[in-house]
Amino acid sequence: MVSIAEFSKDPKYTIKVVSERSGVRTVTLRAWERRYDLLEPERLDNNYRLYSERDIEIIRWITNRLDDGLSISNAVLEYKNLRKNGLWPEALPSVLPPEPSKKPGFSTEVYAKKLFTALTTRNEAEAKQIIDSVQSMFDLKVIFFEIFSPCLYEIGEAWYRGEIRIATEHYASAYIRGILLNLLQAFPIYSAAPTLLVGCGPEEFHEIASLMLAVLLRREGYQVEFLGQDLPVDDLVFYAEDTGADMVILSVSSELSARPLYKMQAMLDNLPKKPKLGFGGRYFNANIKERDKMGGTFLGESLDDAIQNVHDILD
Ligand code: B12
The missing domain is CATH 3.40.50.280 (Cobalamin-binding domain)
Structure with a gap:
């Protein structure tokens, strides 16, 4: 298991990003800061708060204790007692794609074609469904090399043959880029x-x-x-x-x-x-x-x- 101490304490993230990644509303984060002295985000000249990767992990740990039935004051107390003894809690597993557990319904070639069709017809709901299901069936490398790459290759060929617009290619590559960025941010640093x-x-x-x-x-x-x-x-x-x-x-x-x-x-x-x-x-x-x-x-x-x-x- 990974300790929260291993996460970077460089101040990087705005309260909005922290809220998105931890699932805790910004107003609640501010209240916790005021009442429980839980985190000490760095303040910019304009007084905006900047949080670190470690702060995000602390908040996720606290919310997990709340889910276990603890009150916020008891969760904070537990955290502070650990710290007083020089200990750090263990980080929670990240919000990462699920480990592949389902049997593939089709070959990766078929999923690449399905994704190509969804993206070139701007059917984002269908694209999302394909991405969700391939994540439950294949490892990331397989998804990247056997589904995303051939899909992008086909998009390039279709653009070259004049079958799809440049805008369609931009839309499709921006969509895949977005999925990849989310994955990047889901892994701990x-x-x-x-x-x-x-x-x-x-x-x-x-x-x-x-x-x-x-x-x-x-x-x-x-x-x-x-x-x-x-x-x-x-x-x-x-x-x-x-x-x-x-x-x-x-x-x-x-x-x-x-x-x-x-x-x-x-x-x-x-x-x-x-x-x-x-x-x-x-x-x-x-x-x-x-x-x-x-x-x-x-x-x-x-x-x-x-x-x-x-x-x-x-x-
Ligand atoms: C999306 C895309 C774009 C997007 C990129 C958006 C983005 N945010 O990334 C935009 C619109 C910017 C773009 C622009 C252009 N594009 Co373009 N593009 C593509 C497309 C459709 C997908 C590229 C892609 O991401 N592929 C998936 C990745 C995983 O594959 P890859 O990049 O080839 O990488 C593989 C290997 O090269 C290697 N690799 C790559 N990087 C690294 C790094 C390391 C360290 C290692 C070890 C390996 C490695 O591993 C990868 C997996 O095998 C391709 C089609 C295709 N065949 O790939 C055309 C394509 C690459 N583009 C092409 C062209 C012509 C252009 C433009 C010149 C168009 C123009 N007239 O403006 C410009 C050039 C811009 C520039 N200066 O870079 C041509 C290139 C033709 C050629 N022979 O060089 C292609 C092949 C389309 C085509 N069929 O003609 N493009």
Whole structure:
């Protein structure tokens, strides 16, 4: 089991985010803070509160004790007694997708096609139903590699053939991106684990593969920050220094994005912590000779290879 102490205490989240993630209304959170002195969120200049990942876990633990029948004052007392003795409660399991338990009704190929049809006909209710049912049948890797990826591939082909509008492609990829972001945020962040920055090279807007990788690496227990599209090299190097990153992992699908990155490992080597650079993506899958120019490590042709290679590098 994981102790709440392992969660980051960096102040990051507004009260609204905390409310969404813990299921406790903002007004109740403020009342608990006033009456029971439970948390001490950092205050910004505008007096807004900022909570940490650890605060969210404490609130979830308290609400679980309320569900067990304790009064709020007794739940807080129990928490404070633990802390007085130098102990931390165990974190609750995250609001993660259920472990796959049902037998698949169809092959993954069929689900990929069903998802393609739902998204290209803008049938969001159907898409949600498909996502819910595949989550109860398959592991995340299977969902990402055998359902989401072929569905996106087909969407790209349909766009290329002029069968669907650009807007439809944007709608479908935004939907899948949303599902992935929710998953990313559902996994706990372990502040003692190595820090990985995951995102896209400069001018690179295809971020879904890097987001999938961020989810899978967070599931492995790494402290992953997902940085998204189009990262400028200089800024990213500063950010790696600020965050004390152990590794920067970038997805690249064009030469335009790859070229500015050839100097990046040397820049990272000038930082005190010398973060490693890992990379992959369509450009380096197709242009094998270009891989050596990057200085860092080509993490493999697939996201599965990347996970294994990250373990090897950071171990
Ligand atoms: C969604 C999408 C977009 C969205 C992206 C939105 C978003 N928020 O991510 C938007 C609208 C931004 C977009 C823009 C463009 N797109 Co686009 N896009 C796609 C689409 C439909 C899906 C991409 C995707 O997410 N695939 C799923 C992921 C999981 O697959 P993947 O990215 O290929 O990644 C795999 C591997 O490359 C590898 N990998 C990737 N990253 C990494 C990283 C590491 C570390 C490792 C180890 C491995 C790895 O593992 C993954 C799994 O196998 C594809 C269709 C397709 N065939 O993929 C077209 C596609 C990639 N796009 C294409 C094009 C042409 C463009 C534009 C040039 C269009 C335009 N004229 O503006 C621009 C370029 C923008 C830019 N500069 O980046 C073409 C590329 C053609 C080519 N040969 O290069 C495709 C193939 C469509 C097509 N059939 O023609 N696109």
